[in-house]
Amino acid sequence: xxxxxxxxxxxxxxxxxxxxxxxxxxxxxxxxxxxxxxxxxxxxxxxxxxxxxxxxxxxxxxxxxxxxxxxxxxxxxxxxxxxxxxxxxxxxxxxxxxxxxxxxxxxxxxxxxxxxxxxxxxxxxx
Amino acid sequence: xxxxxxxxxxxxxxxxxxxxxxxxxxxxxxxxxxxxxxxxxxxxxxxxxxxxxxxxxxxxxxxxxxxxxxxxxxxxxxxxxxxxxxxxxxxxxxxxxxxxxxxxxxxxxxxxxxxxxxxxxxxxxxxxxxxxxxxxxxxxxxxxxxxxxxxxxxxxxxxxxxxxxxxxxxxxxxxxxxxxxxxxxxxxxxxxxxxxxxxxxxxxxxxxxxxxxxxxxxxxxxxxxxxxxxxxxxxxxxxxxxxxxxxxxxxxxxxxxxxxxxxxxxxxxxxxxxxxxxxxxxxxxxxxxxxxxxxxxxxxxxxxxxxxxxxxxxxxxxxxxxxxxxxxxxxxxxxxxxxxxxxxxxxxxxxxxxxxxxxx
Numbered sequence: 001x002x003x004x005x006x007x008x009x010x011x012x013x014x015x016x017x018x019x020x021x022x023x024x025x026x027x028x029x030x031x032x033x034x035x036x037x038x039x040x041x042x043x044x045x046x047x048x049x050x051x052x053x054x055x056x057x058x059x060x061x062x063x064x065x066x067x068x069x070x071x072x073x074x075x076x077x078x079x080x081x082x083x084x085x086x087x088x089x090x091x092x093x094x095x096x097x098x099x100x101x102x103x104x105x106x107x108x109x110x111x112x113x114x115x116x117x118x119x120x121x122x123x124x125x126x
Numbered sequence: 127x128x129x130x131x132x133x134x135x136x137x138x139x140x141x142x143x144x145x146x147x148x149x150x151x152x153x154x155x156x157x158x159x160x161x162x163x164x165x166x167x168x169x170x171x172x173x174x175x176x177x178x179x180x181x182x183x184x185x186x187x188x189x190x191x192x193x194x195x196x197x198x199x200x201x202x203x204x205x206x207x208x209x210x211x212x213x214x215x216x217x218x219x220x221x222x223x224x225x226x227x228x229x230x231x232x233x234x235x236x237x238x239x240x241x242x243x244x245x246x247x248x249x250x251x252x253x254x255x256x257x258x259x260x261x262x263x264x265x266x267x268x269x270x271x272x273x274x275x276x277x278x279x280x281x282x283x284x285x286x287x288x289x290x291x292x293x294x295x296x297x298x299x300x301x302x303x304x305x306x307x308x309x310x311x312x313x314x315x316x317x318x319x320x321x322x323x324x325x326x327x328x329x330x331x332x333x334x335x336x337x338x339x340x341x342x343x344x345x346x347x348x349x350x351x352x353x354x355x356x357x358x359x360x361x362x363x364x365x366x367x368x369x370x371x372x373x374x375x376x377x378x379x380x381x382x383x384x385x386x387x388x389x390x391x392x393x394x395x396x397x398x399x400x401x402x403x404x405x406x407x408x409x410x411x412x413x414x415x416x417x418x419x420x421x422x423x424x425x426x427x428x429x430x431x432x433x434x435x436x437x438x439x440x441x442x443x444x445x446x447x448x449x450x451x452x453x454x455x456x457x458x459x460x461x462x463x464x465x466x467x468x469x470x471x472x473x474x475x476x477x478x479x480x481x482x483x484x485x486x
Contacts, residue, residue: 036347037159039439040417040446058465060417062158062439063347065465 001029001126003095007111008120011053011069014095021108025071026099027059027090030124035061038087043068043101048076050103052110057100059090068100072110078102130175131269131329139343147242149176151346158347162441165315165352166482169275170344171336176241179268179323180251183234184260191228191235193389194254196371198381202230210299210312213379214371215239215247216391220398221367222376223250225359227312229301236308238270238321240361254390268308269329273341274319274352276482279311282320285335293320314349316356316480354438354447357409357476363420364407364435364449370398373451374435375407375476403454405432409476409486410448416464418448418471425468426453426460434462442479449476 002008005017012031016024032038040060050056050070057068079101083089090098105111115123128149136143141152152173154161164170182191191199197213209230215223224243229236239247248264255262273282283293292302293309298318301310308323324332337343350360357375359365365374372395380395381387412418418437423430432452440447452460452473461468474486 036154037157040415042416060439062351062441063153065417065419 002117002121004117006117007114009071009114010123013069013071015071015114021105022077022102023072023105024099024102027094029094032091032094035064035066037062038090041084041087043079044076046076046079050076072103072105074103074105076101077104130173131326132173132333135330135333146346149241151176154345154347155343158345159441161342161344161348162351164342165275165317165344166442169273169278169281170342172272172344172349174272175269177270178239178244179265180237181234181263181265182237182260186258186260187235190255190258190260192387196380196389198384198387199228207232208300208302210301210310214376217367218390218394220370220391220394222365222369222371223367225361229310242362267326268323269326270321270323271332272313272321273336274313274315274317276318278319281339281341314358315352316477351438351441354436355440355442355479357478360436372399372403373405405451406454407449407451409474409478410450410471411474412446412469412471414469416446416469418446418462423463424450424452424460425463426456431456440478443484447478
């Protein structure tokens with residue numbers, strides 16, 4: 001479930017392994033399970049400069065709204081329009097097709113400070 | 127933490143359990159949207175055994191209820207045994223202590239009140255009853271299962287063939303009793319259906335029979351979106367002890383026709399209305415994207431004019447809807463402050479959905 005090549009933060013976002021200096025960001029399986037049926041996702045804009053732990057959007061399910069925190073610092077390069085149009089993608093495939101946005105990192109070394117899959121699983125009691 | 131008799135069935139059906147007013151209750155069994163859709167198109171069942179059933183016997187039962195609640199139970203006698211009445215129970219200041227249904231039966235009156243208000247309700251009812259010759263009997267020996275949806279009554283009828291069509295011909299807001307099981311054609315979803323009060327010993331069997339007949343177990347999550355689409359109040363959100371019935375669309379359950387009838391909160395209610403009520407309850411529809419939530423402020427011409435008391439995403443309409451309390455002069459369109467952005471909303475009359483269809 002929690003890919004060993006991904007990094008995680010305690011606000012329940014994941015960061016994919018690096019492609020050059022660009023990473024993909026999404027919410028974790030655990031997060032979508034807590035939220036339930038997702039109905040609305042608001043993402044940052046392409047070109048936006050974002051910092052670690054900034055609120056960059058919102059993920060809303062039928063029952064609750066949850067802030068979306070950036071797990072990295074950098075510049076937004078791409079959004080997943082598919083998940084904006086169909087938020088349930090983040091329920092059914094949170095770690096693949098339900099990704100949210102891509103970021104060109106300010107520096108690559110920041111990833112070293114994030115949780116590994118093992119550490120995240122401990123954090124959520126999985 | 128309290129558990130209802132259906133708890134093992136919830137676990138078997140993979141329920142996600144949450145704490146609700148001291149009870150461990152299912153919030154959903156996977157997808158609350160699918161549960162919602164099952165009720166709108168076929169049939170779903172809700173464990174509502176955490177709600178309180180109180181039977182009222184005794185020679186003063188009728189006059190006691192005429193004093194205790196805002197609607198007039200005299201109407202029930204006229205309509206005949208089995209009839210049900212929705213009402214508020216007000217405090218002396220005219221605020222709403224709880225909303226409830228009272229059933230008129232051949233064994234007396236039956237009151238069904240909310241779980242979240244159980245302790246204060248019982249204390250209040252006992253206190254008010256001291257001058258009356260009545261007997262209060264809490265029915266913890268009964269579980270409650272709400273079976274709701276366009277096919278709900280047909281499915282229950284097939285499981286209970288000995289009732290021989292009696293359920294199908296039961297009138298809305300009416301009930302019948304059969305060997306200790308009480309069937310009421312009432313609900314909290316805006317669909318046809320039954321609320322079944324059944325001896326605890328028989329409850330799990332009924333659940334299994336319904337489950338095997340394709341009735342979908344539904345949690346508190348779907349219950350909330352269904353009732354909101356149906357424009358029905360949720361106690362503690364759309365009204366409470368500080369809110370007059372006039373402010374929460376409950377004027378229709380305050381019956382002033384019999385001028386000789388005194389009931390708790392009557393004077394305060396009349397005085398409040400004489401001052402000129404400035405706000406009322408409306409529905410809001412957001413045509414853009416996003417989700418309206420309880421507590422968000424309603425704005426018109428840069429002025430705050432009200433507040434959302436319940437908001438959600440409507441699974442039937444695929445847009446966000448809300449119940450709000452706003453100033454009466456604001457009509458047509460307004461805005462809602464959604465996390466700092468003013469989003470346009472249309473002001474409508476509730477309900478939003480009845481019998482599966484958009485009605486505003």
